């Protein structure tokens with residue numbers, strides 16, 4: 001079972017914040033206003049520290065990253081021996097958990113130009129890579145076994161700058177559709193896509209559109225709801241689905 005409470009994210013050094021999650025945009029603007037180091041705990045034991053560079057999405061105080069990390073560390077998501085793509089990696093907490101579970105190789109990829117210090121994290125091995133790119137456009141077809149993506153949750157209609165904190169929390173729905181296409185391309189047959197996606201009560205037709213896009217590459221009979229959080233205006237869902245195996 002995914003137990004979100006198994007994973008805690010703390011600031012390495014105590015920090016005073018003016019805003020909290022209720023002021024979602026202001027909270028993230030403030031969180032991302034400077035470099036901050038965080039510590040990840042699993043079942044109350046510190047397991048690693050990571051630098052969240054200025055401008056990059058900071059998972060502190062959020063909900064999705066802990067669910068992914070609990071899934072990996074509790075082995076509900078099997079990362080062992082896999083070629084992993086941590087897409088929209090931000091500071092890299094999801095992929096770093098895969099290193100603990102002996103993934104074969106982890107590629108960390110994000111559009112934000114400030115993610116590169118992740119290369120210096122003590123856990124990163126020779127075979128792992130950190131790349132700035134739009135989704136996974138530079139990756140080869142069928143070259144991954146497991147892809148993670150934690151979609152920014154709020155939907156907007158305008159463009160954003162790649163170096164802004166906004167791209168961590170706001171999305172054009174086009175991003176979701178493009179990601180499904182790209183991930184369908186880079187996964188090997190039978191590979192697994194694990195993603196966090198917010199469904200808003202007033203955008204249910206859009207959620208169905210996401211499902212029909214997924215069906216072009218993924219076997220929807222393998223779709224699993226790994227974890228969810230009910231909220232006033234919708235639900236946060238952690239989903240897993242396998243690419244068609246071709247058998």
Ligand SMILES: C[S@@+](CC[C@H](N)C(=O)[O-])C[C@H]1O[C@@H](n2cnc3c(N)ncnc32)[C@H](O)[C@@H]1O
Nearest residue numbers: 057059065088089090110111134135150167168
């Ligand atoms: C909700 S954050 C998740 C970050 C990280 N995976 C975590 O759990 O802490 C979404 C991430 O997607 C990235 N992102 C947004 N648009 C992207 C794009 N077109 N290509 C690659 N990454 C993108 C953002 O920069 C941000 O780091």
